[in-house]
Amino acid sequence: MNTKLQGVKYSHMSFSDVLFPRFCLGCGATGSFICVRCEGLLSPFEINTCFYCGSPSLNGLSHPRCRRPKGVDGFISLYHYNNLFKKIIKSIKYNKAKIILGDLNHLLGKNLLKTPIYYYVKKFPGLVAIPVPLFEARQKQRGFNQTEPICTYVSGLLSIGQNTNTLVRIKDTPMQTLALTKKQRRENIQGAFYGGSPPPHILLIDDVVTTGATTKEAAKTLKENGAKTVVVFSVAKG
Ligand SMILES: [Zn+2]
Ligand SMILES: [Zn+2]
Numbered sequence: 001m002n003t004k005l006q007g008v009k010y011s012h013m014s015f016s017d018v019l020f021p022r023f024c025l026g027c028g029a030t031g032s033f034i035c036v037r038c039e040g041l042l043s044p045f046e047i048n049t050c051f052y053c054g055s056p057s058l059n060g061l062s063h064p065r066c067r068r069p070k071g072v073d074g075f076i077s078l079y080h081y082n083n084l085f086k087k088i089i090k091s092i093k094y095n096k097a098k099i100i101l102g103d104l105n106h107l108l109g110k111n112l113l114k115t116p117i118y119y120y121v122k123k124f125p126g127l128v129a130i131p132v133p134l135f136e137a138r139q140k141q142r143g144f145n146q147t148e149p150i151c152t153y154v155s156g157l158l159s160i161g162q163n164t165n166t167l168v169r170i171k172d173t174p175m176q177t178l179a180l181t182k183k184q185r186r187e188n189i190q191g192a193f194y195g196g197s198p199p200p201h202i203l204l205i206d207d208v209v210t211t212g213a214t215t216k217e218a219a220k221t222l223k224e225n226g227a228k229t230v231v232v233f234s235v236a237k238g
Contacts, residue, residue, distance in 0.1 A: 025091055025100075026084045033103040034088065043080040044111060051075035051212065051232065059116040060231075070223040072215060074231035076115045078108070081208055081238035089208055089236070092146050101146065105153045108235065112157060120231050121158050124201035127231075129155040129162040132206045132218055133193070135172040151205040154233060160203070166196040167218060185213040193218055195225030202230045210238035
């Protein structure tokens with residue numbers, strides 16, 4: 001620590017507070033990245049839905065009629081991807097502000113345990129959390145992969161293993177926006193991952209699922225490489 005700072009009492013401040021003063025991403029109030037008022041504006045999902053058809057489903061499991069052999073078997077998401085959430089994710093991505101994730105994790109901890117996530121932990125013994133990876137050049141540019149600290153936090157909370165080496169992004173892809181057609185999105189993402197030797201049961205972790213094309217391709221790659229189960233957790237869903 002800088003000697004000038006020694007002896008100064010920062011009762012509620014950490015070193016990172018000095019480097020990154022906290023402002024609420026929603027309203028600009030100081031103190032945290034998501035203030036209590038704006039936290040109330042985040043919109044949690046009341047029920048779990050099928051990854052494919054979006055209709056309610058028990059524990060977020062893909063309906064038997066919707067399930068695909070190389071697809072997503074279950075899906076849990078916490079929040080609607082609303083404007084506030086868009087701001088939060090954008091700041092995390094572009095400000096390289098890892099510290100924002102600390103505040104996000106605080107929210108995750110409160111809400112994740114209200115979901116049927118433990119159902120997956122029990123149903124799929126040896127479940128391992130794997131973050132959706134970024135393309136290496138993009139990760140270098142951004143400084144970090146924002147899904148990794150989320151994955152670390154979630155695996156710690158659930159006391160399950162995590163694996164950040166198995167799934168690798170081998171192709172950079174343009175933003176999977178809704179402006180693209182379904183076919184274009186599928187073509188963009190095809191072959192984007194390398195699957196290594198994955199564990200049998202995987203909890204795939206993502207920050208936001210919008211079109212689902214990336215998630216589907218990651219699940220397909222993991223299953224083609226031997227995974228039996230791929231369930232997905234995303235903080236938000238568009
Ligand atoms: Zn606020
Ligand atoms: Zn369905």
